[in-house]
Amino acid sequence: MKIAIVGAGPSGSYVAYLFAQADHEVVLFEEHPQVGTPVQCTGIVTSKIDAILPLKDVVKEAKVNTITKARIYAPSKNAVDFELKEKNYILNRGYFDQLIAKKAQAAGAELRLGTRVTSSHQGMVSFKTQTGVMTERYDVVIGADGPNSIIAKEVLAKHARKRSPWGGLQATVACDNGNVVEFYPYWGTYSWVVPEGKCRARIGLVGNKDTKKQFDEFVKWRMGATPKFLTREAGIIPYYAPHLSSKKGMTFLLGDAAGQVKATTGGGIIPGLEAAEALFEAVTEGKDYACLWKKRVGRNLLMHNLMRSLLDVCKDKDYEYLVKIIKRKDVKAIIEHSDREYPVQYLYRLLAKEPRLMLFGSGLLLRSIMQNKKLF
Ligand SMILES: Cc1cc2nc3c(=O)[nH]c(=O)nc-3n(C[C@H](O)[C@H](O)[C@H](O)COP(=O)(O)OP(=O)(O)OC[C@H]3O[C@@H](n4cnc5c(N)ncnc54)[C@H](O)[C@@H]3O)c2cc1C
Structure with a gap:
């Protein structure tokens, strides 16, 4: 053909x-x-990429860092740390x-x-x-x-x-954060710091309005002052539209x-x-x-859509509550041993282990429906 x-x-x-x-x-x-070129990506992937066998050598060659720790922050700077069973590669x-x-x-x-x-x-x-x-x-x-x-x-x-895509902004800065992926679900739509190595990190934010302003504020807040940007990039992110x-x-x-x-x-x-x-x-x-x-991949993408529609209606106190619950040893263990690529595999286990999450999620879902969020 x-x-x-x-x-x-x-x-x-x-x-x-x-x-x-x-x-x-x-x-x-x-x-x-x-x-x-141009690059419009943080380049973080889970080690599930190794299952794409013909690309094993490519991943090995393009990998610049491996990360085994992630940290999710609530607005009060209260945070929960995870040891990642599935390593994350930075490409x-x-x-x-x-x-x-x-x-x-x-x-x-x-x-x-x-x-x-x-x-x-x-x-x-x-x-x-x-x-x-x-x-x-x-x-x-x-x-x-x-x-x-x-x-x-x-x-x-x-x-x-x-498909109402989001806008993403990212910069590379001089930064040693202890080789942890930092995730801030409450800045913009979400934001991150991803270490490229010992002394450089990729800092970025995705948003659907005032993205540039939010990115500048986030960077200043996270770094203490506006740092020198070693590289800058911007891109568009669509999301799964099952229909x-x-x-x-x-x-x-x-x-x-x-x-x-x-x-x-x-x-x-x-x-x-x-x-x-x-x-x-x-x-x-x-x-x-x-x-x-x-x-x-569709079933998992659908689950990511559902999680997004819940995260989008979270208020500051909800993030605090989430971080508090996730800190529980048994709940954290489920997340640490799961691959974020495939939430279908771990969400049920999480809900079974911590029924309060079901109640909490239902509340958010109701709020999301009332606010007419359309991610499906
Ligand atoms: C700021 C930001 C950070 C991101 N971070 C991550 C991350 O950490 N991990 C992750 O998994 N994903 C991340 N993504 C998403 C990821 O970059 C994309 O999902 C991925 O690039 C999609 O690959 P693709 O091959 O489908 O499309 P693309 O990578 O967008 O490739 C499309 C190609 O098509 C070419 N092209 C476009 N139009 C034409 C045309 N008319 N004729 C000829 N060529 C054309 C383009 O030049 C481009 O080379 C991020 C995105 C952004 C914006």
Whole structure:
């Protein structure tokens, strides 16, 4: 089959690799002159990424730090610490993307850099070249072109804009925080400090209004003063919208373009890679793509949506209460031995261990419904 893949991010390059190594004719379009730039990501993933076997060597090479501790803060600075059974890796995200694209090329995919796809319609893909716009025909078109996906316009038509993405801002600063992931669920939509190593950290905030102002305030508050930014980046984060389609004819959406993102943390690297495997299986074995990827990652993404809609209506006293309950030894142990990638696996155990969480969650759910929060 002749396959066009739009976007050489991790999802696009990985699916390009899968098709190319199965001897399909793959063209991978990337609008930037280089893969992996600009970086718009913290690059934190759980060690569940090791289950994506063909990328084991890539992860090993692009990893800049490993973290085994996380800390969640309440507004009073009361915090709970976790030892993470599932280690977290911090990736050099630009390099990570480049390595996957190289793997796709080595398997036979043609990478067209600096080539922006402008539209697709029933297999006809138009893209800009130095001499003008060209159109080519493909058997399969995959939109792995991120949150502002052009291909989503073909698949979703007028619904393409209905995913109300958040804005994320991040900077690298000189900071030694003891190699802990710090998570602040009450600053903006959420915010974080993620250590790159002993003396550098990535500090960021996601929000849906006044994001720049909130980011500046958060950084100043956390660092004691506005520090020198070693790097700065900004990006858009969509979230999972289960009612939206991910396929039209032989045109498919993948990764951020399909909203395969965790609404609690904005993490999209692992869900996108897992969905890439589902897409490869669906196309090569004539199976239903939506069924496959929703079975593999959709149930967990839905749970992340539910948790997000509860977190969004939390008030300061709710965060304090949550941190207090999570500090309980038995509750903490469940979280420490779970993978945040897959909340379906641990939420039930948590609720069974601490019934007060059920009552607390129900209260938040009621509040969320009354405030008409729409994450489903
Ligand atoms: C501030 C911030 C921090 C984040 N931190 C994390 C994190 O720590 N962990 C995590 O798992 N996720 C994180 N994410 C989310 C993560 O970056 C995305 O989920 C991930 O990049 C999605 O990969 P993708 O391949 O689907 O899309 P992308 O990485 O967005 O790749 C899309 C590619 O398509 C190209 N493209 C777009 N349009 C066209 C076109 N028309 N023609 C040709 N090429 C095109 C783009 O140039 C890009 O290379 C973060 C996001 C932000 C904004």
